[in-house]
Amino acid sequence: MKTEKVSETWLSYQKEIADDNYYFARSCIRQNVLPAAEELFLKILKTELGKNVFDDPRQTTCTGIAYHSGIIPMETTMTVVARQFALMNEAGYENFVCSCVTSFGIYSEVMETWKHFPETLTKTKELLKKATGKDFIPPKNLVHTSDVIYKFRKEISEKAKFKLHNKTTGEPLKVIEHIGCHYAKIFPDKGIGGAEYPYVLAGLIDEWGGIRVDYPERRHCCGFGFRQYLIKANRGYSVANTKKKFDSMKPYNPDLIITNCPGCNFFMDRWQYVISEMTGTSYDDKGYGIPVLTYEELAGLMLGYNPWDIGLQVHQVDVVPLLNKMKYPFDIKKKYQGLNEKDLGKPKNTRLLSCC
Amino acid sequence: MKNLYEKLTEDIRFTEGLSACINCGTCTAICPAAQFYDYDPRNIVNIVQSRNNNEIEALLKSDMIWMCGECLSCKTRCPRNNVPGYVIQALRALSIETGLFIESEKGRQQLALKRTIGEHILKYGYCVYFDEINTDMYPEQGPVWEWMRENATDILERLGANYKGDGAGTLRKICQESLNDLQKIFDVTGATERFEKIEKYSEQKAQELGVSYGKGTSDDYFKMVYNGEHTSK
Numbered sequence: 001m002k003t004e005k006v007s008e009t010w011l012s013y014q015k016e017i018a019d020d021n022y023y024f025a026r027s028c029i030r031q032n033v034l035p036a037a038e039e040l041f042l043k044i045l046k047t048e049l050g051k052n053v054f055d056d057p058r059q060t061t062c063t064g065i066a067y068h069s070g071i072i073p074m075e076t077t078m079t080v081v082a083r084q085f086a087l088m089n090e091a092g093y094e095n096f097v098c099s100c101v102t103s104f105g106i107y108s109e110v111m112e113t114w115k116h117f118p119e120t121l122t123k124t125k126e127l128l129k130k131a132t133g134k135d136f137i138p139p140k141n142l143v144h145t146s147d148v149i150y151k152f153r154k155e156i157s158e159k160a161k162f163k164l165h166n167k168t169t170g171e172p173l174k175v176i177e178h179i180g181c182h183y184a185k186i187f188p189d190k191g192i193g194g195a196e197y198p199y200v201l202a203g204l205i206d207e208w209g210g211i212r213v214d215y216p217e218r219r220h221c222c223g224f225g226f227r228q229y230l231i232k233a234n235r236g237y238s239v240a241n242t243k244k245k246f247d248s249m250k251p252y253n254p255d256l257i258i259t260n261c262p263g264c265n266f267f268m269d270r271w272q273y274v275i276s277e278m279t280g281t282s283y284d285d286k287g288y289g290i291p292v293l294t295y296e297e298l299a300g301l302m303l304g305y306n307p308w309d310i311g312l313q314v315h316q317v318d319v320v321p322l323l324n325k326m327k328y329p330f331d332i333k334k335k336y337q338g339l340n341e342k343d344l345g346k347p348k349n350t351r352l353l354s355c356c
Numbered sequence: 357m358k359n360l361y362e363k364l365t366e367d368i369r370f371t372e373g374l375s376a377c378i379n380c381g382t383c384t385a386i387c388p389a390a391q392f393y394d395y396d397p398r399n400i401v402n403i404v405q406s407r408n409n410n411e412i413e414a415l416l417k418s419d420m421i422w423m424c425g426e427c428l429s430c431k432t433r434c435p436r437n438n439v440p441g442y443v444i445q446a447l448r449a450l451s452i453e454t455g456l457f458i459e460s461e462k463g464r465q466q467l468a469l470k471r472t473i474g475e476h477i478l479k480y481g482y483c484v485y486f487d488e489i490n491t492d493m494y495p496e497q498g499p500v501w502e503w504m505r506e507n508a509t510d511i512l513e514r515l516g517a518n519y520k521g522d523g524a525g526t527l528r529k530i531c532q533e534s535l536n537d538l539q540k541i542f543d544v545t546g547a548t549e550r551f552e553k554i555e556k557y558s559e560q561k562a563q564e565l566g567v568s569y570g571k572g573t574s575d576d577y578f579k580m581v582y583n584g585e586h587t588s589k
Contacts, residue, residue: 028483031526033501036515038526057524058534065483068426069469070448071554074369076547083537105428117368131540181427188432195432221388225425228389230473231465232493233584237425239496240392270496311515316498336503338510347503 013194017151018095018141022053023088025107027100028061029262034294036311038099041145041296048159048303049152054091059084062098064106068226074113075127078120081110082128086136096139097148101261104144105182108190111138142190144183146260146295150192150200153207161304164210166255167327173255175210176290177201178245178268180261181221201258204295208302210256217248222264223271229263242271246283246290253285256322257292268292273316276352287353289317301328308334320355332356360412363453364404364446373442377401383430383440395423397430397440404443416451422462452553458561461584467558468582470551471573478539481530486512486519493573493582 022045030037045051062084067077088096098104114121128134149156164173179198184191193199205212223241228234245268259265269292275281276289283290292315293301300310307328312319313335323330335356336346347354364370377398384390384398400420403411415421424444431439448457457463473483486508491497504511508519518525542548562569562577569577579585 032486035512035517035526039516055524060481060534061477061483066473071469071474072547076545079541079545127544131544132537185432186428221427228425232582237392241388273498274496316500338514344507344510348499
């Protein structure tokens with residue numbers, strides 16, 4: 001009986017994640033700054049896990065960045081979201097998986113608003129019909145891409161060729177996880193583990209053999225702040241918030257950071273470069289910085305994929321020190337090559353060290 | 357013109373975001389913006405719930421309402437289920453609606469957001485797009501990004517993207533039908549009207565400040581608001 005009570009208590013921290021047949025909604029930021037990440041997600045789902053995912057060319061931005069920057073009304077975002085759902089309906093799907101935490105927050109907020117203020121659903125339907133002639137039904141299941149990787153973490157583990165181990169020391173790798181504010185701070189019941197015990201990325205670290213690092217500013221914002229980053233004059237806000245996190249995590253000597261949100265990944269990678277250029281500070285002890293990967297990039301490494309085929313060379317902080325710790329096989333000559341081994345030169349050097 | 361508090365109550369985010377604030381300050385304690393700006397969401401909510409028209413008008417003219425980063429940490433933590441971040445969203449919308457956003461340095465930045473993120477949506481179907489992200493405007497992108505831009509076609513092909521291609525895939529060209537849908541949605545839901553207001557009021561301010569005003573990202577007014585260059589007025 002006691003066990004049942006405990007389960008009931010923790011039920012609110014669980015989340016339903018559909019098993020198959022997903023309509024895939026892309027991320028604006030990820031497609032630009034990590035152009036291999038979404039293709040990797042699709043590859044893992046389709047070829048490793050045998051799932052059906054529909055990648056619709058007609059989808060567009062959800063407008064989330066514009067919405068949170070205050071330049072478009074809520075009605076606009078609601079109607080664009082409604083159009084995405086109409087496309088999902090037309091394609092014959094009910095399970096919506098989006099590839100961006102900002103989008104996940106937007107879709108969740110819009111669906112909650114329709115639920116609590118039904119007149120807004122009626123109005124959105126009218127506006128969508130007027131603009132596009134379309135009607136829509138909201139999805140039965142709304143999840144983030146990392147939720148799906150989390151759901152199948154054990155299946156990925158069974159196929160894995162690597163673990164999160166430092167093969168030189170024999171110790172597990174120390175991994176920072178950053179889930180992003182809009183994953184569970186807005187609607188805690190929509191995230192695995194809620195806002196208090198978020199487990200969507202921690203569960204991957206546990207399953208794949210690493211050690212989670214707890215540090216004082218673990219749940220602090222990455223510093224995006226929408227208009228605070230997007231306007232150059234405000235960018236000090238962004239780097240200052242990221243620096244606060246890095247100063248807090250440094251004493252724990254993390255080997256790796258994994259992120260949930262496209263923006264968070266970008267800021268935790270690029271601001272390390274900027275802080276290094278401005279102050280000479282590196283947050284590892286060798287001067288390379290701490291590599292910042294996404295959840296599917298980490299899954300790709302566990303599965304033994306060629307790091308240069310899954311885009312790990314486009315992070316500003318070099319991933320080679322991490323690969324070396326894992327004794328991960330790679331051909332350094334191919335890091336910056338194009339197709340058919342075409343020579344594309346290499347990026348300029350920075351104060352933050354690069355391995356090649 | 358209606359009382360400003362009444363105008364705020366027409367925004368669903370305001371009614372959802374403010375029920376009864378007890379001024380405990382939890383929102384300010386958790387707020388990332390409050391740690392780096394002279395910013396206090398507790399005080400903003402306190403001013404708004406005073407319903408004092410003059411004080412609300414002063415808020416709409418101030419830098420204060422533009423300092424929030426929309427992380428919404430305040431939503432998680434407020435013990436009375438208020439959401440200062442939603443109240444801020446409603447204040448920002450009203451500041452643009454009334455044209456008062458041009459009275460503050462940070463409010464004037466809305467023009468740059470409209471001309472980048474806003475126009476990218478209608479031009480590309482993405483909030484941000486590869487071709488527009490250069491290291492002059494975004495120097496933190498760094499040398500790896502510069503290398504990617506110099507070798508865009510080759511590296512994006514290597515990584516499996518469908519850069520500017522038809523059909524599905526990463527960085528695909530969004531079809532004209534979808535772009536038309538976005539434009540029509542913007543027209544019927546008030547986004548086009550908001551864009552026009554941002555331009556109209558910004559042009560007025562540029563004239564008042566004696567700063568040249570054009571289109572795109574190269575006129576002096578855009579550079580002023582984007583880079584934070586100060587004028588004598």
